[in-house]
Amino acid sequence: MTEPNTRAPEATSAGARAWHLMYEVWKASKPYLETVAAGFDLTPQQVYALRQLANERPLAMSELATTLGCDASNVTAIVDKLEARGLVKRHSADRDRRVKALVMTEAGVDLQTRIEERMEQPPPAIANLSVEDQQALCVLLERALDAL
Amino acid sequence: MTEPNTRAPEATSAGARAWHLMYEVWKASKPYLETVAAGFDLTPQQVYALRQLANERPLAMSELATTLGCDASNVTAIVDKLEARGLVKRHSADRDRRVKALVMTEAGVDLQTRIEERMEQPPPAIANLSVEDQQALCVLLERALDAL
DNA sequence: TATTGTTATACTCTATAACTATA
């Protein structure tokens, strides 16, 4: 326990191990997300954008960029595709006509509901855990996000 | 508890919540990984490739593709860059000259050691957790990976 | 014929910079 074992795996801090493991779990689960999204003929980013729009109703392009964690220029492309599919609409805001307020169409709400149902089924890495472990994982991940 | 509350957030299963939270934590932490990698003038994928090569010494291109979870054609590009920087070398295997055995150069080992030291510092989402929580997170994530 | 790795190509995600239309 007190040996100065400098480079062996046991010397790795819990934080570093958690970070590495999280990366592995994410890497294993990403294809699942892509498959689910593709099942709706969407990309993961489009799925996530729809999800955000379902929560806070009228969202500006810039706000969506923030929640997606990407540049505003990308949001233009994402919303272009969603709008072309009739899932979302851009409305010029009344009080500042530079701002585009994004609202979901009925078709968008319908699709989003189906997506949410499908997303109830998590990827194997998480689905294979016991409910108790899943709940414990939720507590830890919520704590991690709160600490930001 | 037994109410048929179909669409409220509380109706969401622990698995689905864990899946969603994991996505959020990953999204929050990805920029950190990119910043660390950029500090070594590498991309995250290149960092991960070096990491794999440090463990199992002579790795074939196809094997690296498997551990990176991507197509072999991408590995060609990744290794091209690592080789151009003198961090890795391609050796045609003796017994099957179609196979390219990848080995790290001394410069590669040196850089990888520095990267590993830097990676000891996890992103804020994980660093802000108590050591106990980090350890608990490790246990759960290991279990999730074992179940695959 | 089948397989390893490469090349060519294409699409998504990402960012930066220049542009427009408003403010």
Added chain:
DNA sequence: TATAGTTATAGAGTATAACAATA
């Protein structure tokens, strides 16, 4: 002049398909 969104462009990551060398 500053800001919201767009356009143009570029680089990284991804996949598929066609190809070379080898088996």
